[in-house]
Amino acid sequence: MKVVLVTGYKAHELGIFDNKHPGVRIIKQVVKTKLISLIEEGLEWVIISGQPGVEIWAGECVVELKEKYENLKLGVLTPFFNQEERWKDDAKERYNQLLLEADFVDSISKKPYEDPSQLRIKNQYLVSKTDGLVILYDEDKPGSPSYYLTEAQKRYENDENYPILYITPYDIESAAELENENDPNYWVQ
Numbered sequence: 001m002k003v004v005l006v007t008g009y010k011a012h013e014l015g016i017f018d019n020k021h022p023g024v025r026i027i028k029q030v031v032k033t034k035l036i037s038l039i040e041e042g043l044e045w046v047i048i049s050g051q052p053g054v055e056i057w058a059g060e061c062v063v064e065l066k067e068k069y070e071n072l073k074l075g076v077l078t079p080f081f082n083q084e085e086r087w088k089d090d091a092k093e094r095y096n097q098l099l100l101e102a103d104f105v106d107s108i109s110k111k112p113y114e115d116p117s118q119l120r121i122k123n124q125y126l127v128s129k130t131d132g133l134v135i136l137y138d139e140d141k142p143g144s145p146s147y148y149l150t151e152a153q154k155r156y157e158n159d160e161n162y163p164i165l166y167i168t169p170y171d172i173e174s175a176a177e178l179e180n181e182n183d184p185n186y187w188v189q
Helices: 022-039 054-065 089-101 117-128 145-157 169-182
Strands: 003-007 045-048 073-078 104-107 132-136 164-167
Touching: 003 022, 003 054, 003 145, 022 054, 022 132, 022 164, 022 169, 045 054, 054 073, 054 089, 073 089, 073 117, 117 145, 132 145, 145 164
Parallel strands: 003 045, 003 132, 045 073, 073 104, 132 164
Antiparallel strands: none
8 A cells, every 4th residue: 555544533532632631642652553564565645634633643643754754745635625713722733733744735625614515525535545544443433434434445345455454442452551561650641
């Protein structure tokens, strides 16, 4: 895979309301591990739509990984102009910083938000333009990533080679347990 789409839950869907939450570091650690294995297999581009939560964290991981893996690039393809318009200030700040560090930024719809069809089109477009999906998702906890997953499964079922690589709750729990063994005070804020 040369180009991979990365997505997952929004921060609030994970019960994370502050980027200082220790779970953010664990999620980023797991995402980095997954991306490094893909980079070593030839990954060149990571694509996100820039949603707060897993996508922003994944984008930040890419920026950090670019220091070691100079050929790695980050693309942010938003569903519409000014998607961050109604976000809280801290989310806007992280998002705008990420846009500055991305290698490619564009909006799929060249208009501001009009209706949910722009989100559906974004999901279809990003799945069609990538070689695979990395998704933090729990089948027992539906949420916003399910829309990408539906599109990815359609593409996979059409006999296309479109791998869907899951990051599961087990992956997160394992990384958290390992971190706790290394630093028993990790979860103390």
